[in-house]
Amino acid sequence: MATPQAAAAPAGRLVIRDIGLLLSGDLRQPILDADAILCEGGRILAVGRLKDLDVGGAKTVVSAKGTAVAPGLIDSHVHPVFGDWTPRQQQMNWIDSYLNGGVTTMISAGEVHLPGRPKDVIGVKALAITAQRAFDAFRPGGVKVLAGAPVIEKGMVESDFKELAQAGVKLLGEVGLGGVKTGEEAKAMVGWARKYGIQSTIHTGGPSIPGSGLIDKDVVLEADADVIGHINGGHTALPLDQIRALCEKCARSIEIVHNGNEAAALFALRTARELNQLERVILGTDSPAGSGVQPLGILRMIAMLSALGEVPAELAFCFATGNTARQRKLDSGIIEPGRAADFAIMDRAQHTAGKDLLDSVRKGDIPGVSMVIIDGQVRVGRSRNTPPAETAAEVVG
Numbered sequence: 001m002a003t004p005q006a007a008a009a010p011a012g013r014l015v016i017r018d019i020g021l022l023l024s025g026d027l028r029q030p031i032l033d034a035d036a037i038l039c040e041g042g043r044i045l046a047v048g049r050l051k052d053l054d055v056g057g058a059k060t061v062v063s064a065k066g067t068a069v070a071p072g073l074i075d076s077h078v079h080p081v082f083g084d085w086t087p088r089q090q091q092m093n094w095i096d097s098y099l100n101g102g103v104t105t106m107i108s109a110g111e112v113h114l115p116g117r118p119k120d121v122i123g124v125k126a127l128a129i130t131a132q133r134a135f136d137a138f139r140p141g142g143v144k145v146l147a148g149a150p151v152i153e154k155g156m157v158e159s160d161f162k163e164l165a166q167a168g169v170k171l172l173g174e175v176g177l178g179g180v181k182t183g184e185e186a187k188a189m190v191g192w193a194r195k196y197g198i199q200s201t202i203h204t205g206g207p208s209i210p211g212s213g214l215i216d217k218d219v220v221l222e223a224d225a226d227v228i229g230h231i232n233g234g235h236t237a238l239p240l241d242q243i244r245a246l247c248e249k250c251a252r253s254i255e256i257v258h259n260g261n262e263a264a265a266l267f268a269l270r271t272a273r274e275l276n277q278l279e280r281v282i283l284g285t286d287s288p289a290g291s292g293v294q295p296l297g298i299l300r301m302i303a304m305l306s307a308l309g310e311v312p313a314e315l316a317f318c319f320a321t322g323n324t325a326r327q328r329k330l331d332s333g334i335i336e337p338g339r340a341a342d343f344a345i346m347d348r349a350q351h352t353a354g355k356d357l358l359d360s361v362r363k364g365d366i367p368g369v370s371m372v373i374i375d376g377q378v379r380v381g382r383s384r385n386t387p388p389a390e391t392a393a394e395v396v397g
Helices: 094-099 121-137 158-166 183-195 217-223 240-249 262-274 297-307 313-319 322-328 357-362
Strands: 014-017 021-023 036-040 043-048 060-063 068-071 073-078 103-108 144-146 253-257 281-284 343-347 368-374 377-380
Touching: 060 377, 073 253, 073 281, 073 297, 073 322, 094 103, 121 158, 158 183, 183 217, 217 240, 240 262, 253 262, 253 297, 262 281, 262 297, 281 297, 281 313, 281 322, 297 313, 297 357, 313 322, 313 357
Parallel strands: 014 060, 021 068, 073 103, 103 144, 253 281
Antiparallel strands: 014 036, 036 043, 068 343, 343 368, 368 377
16 A cells, blocks of 8 residues: 655656657647656656666666556546545545556545535635645645535635635535536636636536535536536436537536446547547546445546547547646646656556557556556555556666
8 A cells, every 4th residue: 555645845866768658648649759758856857768868867767668658647526535535435545546546636526525514605615725735735645636625605705716716725616516506606606716716617417415406508508617527427417418518519628437427428528529629528537426436447437438439549548637637727647848747657457358558448458557656756566456567667776
């Protein structure tokens, strides 16, 4: 098990060499012609051929052994509470388990499972600020949990959002999980949040927890949140004609989640592709939830969307990396100089029918994770949750 850590100073110089496949996370160029990455101070310094890079003085040298390196995966939709515990399923170390699935960043859609979650305005703000502070200072296993996402309630006014922003809150929890459920009321609050730099997500589909309710396309369109949360339902999806309307009439992010309707997920993906707007597609698990905790949920979504949605695997990886990074304004998710040195090193699973990693994902198999790096530091080696990688990366210096 990875050890929970406070947010520490970045690592020294890191070299990843012997890369057989470098997935960029960028839809515009999903595969890079390079076999090495040089990082320093937790940031990517250079990407290219080993012979052309100045790799002297490296504190850590990792050999990918000819396997694939991808940006660390980003889960766009989680519901943390505090630390590495979830009361939803009474489970400890769930974030550490996601780390073993290649996830290096998680984005809270609201700390809704806290027992006794306050619903008065002062309590809503206090919880959000506390969660933001707590996860900013403490990273389970090194995973970056962007938390402190208040679920908006009736009675909130513009000054509340200004106060939240000044305190460091950058996210709203799912609109619709609290008392605000009409498009008109949500639109005003989403607008105040946006004015002060707070990004919003709206619940889409049938109710998920007690107190939530149906949020249909008309409410979603009127509210105009930044992210159409779980467009494939969490768990119950809207009718397909409403999903199409959301894709066609709204320019916001199309979030597809693991804990939703799989048929609706594929429909949303195909609609985005028809519109030539795959850059809008981002992935989350929407967990912990009633259906459990899914450490491999993001990898499962990548494999499903590639295999059944007929999307090249290298593009499907972008949905969980670069697309989310751009939509969420993160400094990770794409392998290019200046970005955070967050990586998942993978290979095809042992005995898969796929001839290589991309072919195995295209056939619906989950790859084997052999190492995860966050901010230039090796956090875990061979994953305890994925199938074993055929070839594993190794620290060689």
